[in-house]
Amino acid sequence: MSNLSKPIPPAGGRSALAVEIRGKTFLGADGEAVRAIEEIAFEVAPASFATLIGPSGCGKTTTLRIILGLDTDFTGRLKLPEADGRIAAVFQEPRLLPWRTVEENVRLALPDAEAGRDLDELFEVLGLAEMRTRYPSELSLGLARRVALARAFAIRPSLLVLDEPFVSLDEQTAGRLRRLLTEVWSARPTTALMVTHNLREAVELSDRIVFLTERPARVRGIHEITTPRSERDTRWRETTLSAIAKRYSGVL
């Protein structure tokens, strides 16, 4: 996995992820209907990385929940990269089972037929080799997030969904985790969709950024990035950020 010159094995589903939500209404705590999503439509090309950016509470997480099949009450259509393919999720909280070790948490996600698979390389790349027998309560948030990433990649999903996976980490830890994610993802590019409200993060990782408006959410614009990840240095990032900020005021 760490050898990037190896031919990249085919990953993810064959077709693009196509999301088309024409309306999503919530029943608020006071019993009144709240319109969360007006109209969101976008595609994520096979083996590419897309990011959803928008103000807090604009329906980003709701969109992810619809894609994950956790929320089926909406109007619209959804086309997954693979009809019955596996989807991996990295939630905002790591959502590990506190009573299972790091390794058991990852293995439990594997299908029964692969339960004994060799995961050494994955743990090694994510810097978890020494942590396999630890319990989640013994880990820092940064490490627990790495375990959540390991679990997501271990199942070799056809679609990877990430909900603010770097939120509430200090910048140094978040940066290290972003580089790890880029490394593991590049070794086996999987159609991926991430939600964030950190534009820097989006610019560093994505091929396509989808900007959303305030609630009820609509697509404000889509920004494509063609520069290879290896060439995205600090200077490139600053120019790109200011270009985007000029076009979409208020996103930084």
Place this chain on the structure above:
Amino acid sequence: MPRGAWQLLGPRLVAVVSLAGLLAIWWVAASLAHSRVLPTPPEVFDAFWRDALTGELFFHLAMTLMRVAGAFVIAMAVGSAIGILLGMNAEANRFFDPWLILFLNIPALVLIVLAYIWFGLNEAAAIGAIAVNKIPNVVVTMREGARTLDRDLEEMARVYRFSGLKTLRHVVLPQLQPYFAAASRSGISLIWKIALVVELLGRSNGVGFQINLYFQLFDVAAILAYTLAFVAVMLTIEFLLVQPFEAHSTRWRPKRARG
């Protein structure tokens, strides 16, 4: 004493001193009263030894233990199943909650008498009556547990396609473990107290039967001997089975610093 040794032995020493104090009070009171109805500790021990030598004591202890174990298993299994169901299903809970309150308030004695009348003076009726007495308590505790189940973990299990069995074993049951422990702790002590009444009313062996027998003979020493012997059995179970099991199933919890 060095600090470390005190931390290790201190709590146990306190327990021993405390029990010795209780024994001393009993001994002094019995010596002062000088009465048949309050025997001294050596007299109780003599009664114990007498029945232990004939093997009678162990036979009756075993019979009671068998009933306690049977009723415990049934009560925990049935009570947990009903409790989890009610905790997860609001409609079912609304419907069955009045039943639960009713059963919680039926005196143990009534259930035992009815069980013997309806099903005859047999072992099944005896164990069933003990179990039915305990089931409502288990239901209440387990229902509380099922209400606190973590939705986030359940969603994670759904996304990662855990099978029903896998979800139950790795996601649901570990969350219910503290409630299960609480229910079985309070359960086992309640069950054995009810078991004695069941034996007294309709069985021809067991600790309850023996206590009834010695009650007719006015032999308080023997009554205390049987009671203390059974308490000792229950304490042994607590220390050898319950506590090690609990320590094992909560090994993932962060260890709290001892204050």
